Amino acid sequence: MRVDFRSDTVTKPTQGMLDAMFSAEVGDDVFVEDPTINALEQKSAKLFGFEAGLFCPSGTQTNQIAINAHTRPGDEVICDVLSHIHVYEGGGIAANSGVSAALLNGEKGQITASQIEGVIKADNVHFPKSTLVSLENTCNKAGGTVYKLNQIQEIQALCNAHKMALHLDGARIFNAFEAAGYSSLDIGKCFDSISICLSKGLGAPVGSVLVGTQEFIHQARRVRKRFGGGMRQAGYLAAAGIYALDNNVDRLKVDHENATELGKAFENLAFVTKVTPVESNIVMVHFDSPDTTEIIMDLLTKNDIHALTLTPTSIRLVTHLDVSSEQFDFALNYILKMNLS
Ligand SMILES: *Cc1c(COP(=O)(O)O)cnc(C)c1O
Numbered sequence: 001m002r003v004d005f006r007s008d009t010v011t012k013p014t015q016g017m018l019d020a021m022f023s024a025e026v027g028d029d030v031f032v033e034d035p036t037i038n039a040l041e042q043k044s045a046k047l048f049g050f051e052a053g054l055f056c057p058s059g060t061q062t063n064q065i066a067i068n069a070h071t072r073p074g075d076e077v078i079c080d081v082l083s084h085i086h087v088y089e090g091g092g093i094a095a096n097s098g099v100s101a102a103l104l105n106g107e108k109g110q111i112t113a114s115q116i117e118g119v120i121k122a123d124n125v126h127f128p129k130s131t132l133v134s135l136e137n138t139c140n141k142a143g144g145t146v147y148k149l150n151q152i153q154e155i156q157a158l159c160n161a162h163k164m165a166l167h168l169d170g171a172r173i174f175n176a177f178e179a180a181g182y183s184s185l186d187i188g189k190c191f192d193s194i195s196i197c198l199s200k201g202l203g204a205p206v207g208s209v210l211v212g213t214q215e216f217i218h219q220a221r222r223v224r225k226r227f228g229g230g231m232r233q234a235g236y237l238a239a240a241g242i243y244a245l246d247n248n249v250d251r252l253k254v255d256h257e258n259a260t261e262l263g264k265a266f267e268n269l270a271f272v273t274k275v276t277p278v279e280s281n282i283v284m285v286h287f288d289s290p291d292t293t294e295i296i297m298d299l300l301t302k303n304d305i306h307a308l309t310l311t312p313t314s315i316r317l318v319t320h321l322d323v324s325s326e327q328f329d330f331a332l333n334y335i336l337k338m339n340l341s
Contacts, residue, residue: 002304003331005262008172008255008281008320011203013240020243026235029055030225036235040242044196044209047245048188052217054210054224055238059084059171061229062195062210064092067132068227069219070165070193073098076128078116080106082141084169085134096227100128109139110147113154120162133159136169137176137187143316144172144259144282146179149186156190166190171197171208175280178252192216201252201281202244203321206237248321255281255319258328262317265335271296273313283317284310295340305331 004010013021027033041053056062063085067077077093079086081103085093093099102119104111121127133155137147159166168191170176177183188194193212198204210220224230231237256278263278266285271292276284287293290312297315300307307315323331 001327001330002306003323003327004306005283005317005319005323005331006306006308008200008318011199011320011322013203013205016247017203017240017243021236021239024235024239026233028232029234030230030232034233034235034238036242037238040238040245041209043242043245045211047184048194048211049185050188050194050211051214052212054217054220055231055234055241056208056210056224056229057206057231059169059195059197059199059208060089060092061224061227062208063134063167063169064089064096065220065223065227065229066167066193066195066210066212067093067099067134068097068223069216070132070167071097071099072129072131074128075131076100076102076121077132077134078102078104078111078119078130078164079134080104080109080111080136080139082106082109082139083134083136084140084171085136087141099132102128102130108145109136109142110145110151111135111155112151113158116155116158120164130162130164132165132167134167134169136171138172138179138280138282140171140282143276143284144175144278144280144318146176146279148180149182149190152187152190165192167192168194170194172200172280174249175201175252175256177249178256179280193220198241198244201255201320202241202248204237204240204244207241209241251321252281255321255323258319258323259283259317261332262319262335265332268336269338271340281319283319284314285317286314289313292340296338299338303334305334 045053274286
């Protein structure tokens with residue numbers, strides 16, 4: 001039985017989702033004439049209390065568009081050193097927008113208002129302009145960590161005081177809602193723009209949505225075209241996104257329960273040095289040496305259980321909707337009695 005914990009992006013559309021895609025009404029979205037895309041954008045915006053939304057092919061694109069629309073070349077974005085926008089977007093901050101990054105060593109991928117305050121540049125010709133702060137919730141590279149609402153609100157107050165925009169990379173924001181208990185409207189109030197992924201835990205095959213004010217999204221739409229993200233009858237894809245928002249949000253708690261159980265199972269194994277405390281759907285397991293990592297990955301793979309090597313001494317398992325309870329039980333039972341001899 002194959003169990004794929006490499007990423008929550010490996011999910012495939014269900015029959016219900018495919019039916020919704022098949023019957024979508026479509027039009028030319030560059031003319032803003034695709035009714036299904038318009039509906040997804042409106043639905044997403046409303047969910048977070050914003051005026052407008054923009055459907056894009058990927059979360060990298062929504063983030064990169066947001067950075068471009070919030071800044072001018074020579075500006076800087078303040079973010080945690082583990083941020084997806086910095087680590088995993090091909091150097092796009094510099095390449096696409098001529099912007100530099102002030103990187104902070106946060107805790108678990110989370111930065112504080114006082115850390116940010118410490119790196120805001122004075123208005124002086126020597127310095128880049130600090131015009132944007134970007135947060136990631138949950139933080140991927142830190143292991144699915146979840147911000148507290150008051151921590152975000154303090155950052156928002158600081159951004160307001162310094163006239164900096166505040167962007168959220170919310171690729172897994174619905175996991176944060178499930179884990180932390182705050183709502184989409186609570187979060188919407190804190191940010192100038194939010195990027196949400198439909199193709200992670202929500203199970204759509206493609207797509208992210210950027211939400212913000214009418215004015216911001218107007219500019220973002222211009223940037224999307226410039227970045228080559230103007231799609232035509234992509235309502236077939238947006239229909240999957242609408243279906244995902246309607247059907248796949250509440251079940252994220254199952255992923256979190258599964259991740260917690262996996263974490264506990266690994267914690268009890270003698271050859272595991274540490275499991276990063278599980279906060280949402282990502283489990284990070286650490287070993288004492290690259291050799292142990294290799295042995296464990298070999299054993300898992302031989303049993304058709306698939307994880308991702310993150311560093312020479314750590315692996316990552318992500319739970320998602322394409323792990324059935326049978327698959328999960330099979331994998332858990334194997335891990336519970338894993339041994340190296
Ligand atoms: C996956 C992810 C994205 C977007 O990735 P794409 O593959 O471009 O859709 C952005 N931010 C975070 C934190 C992610 O985990």
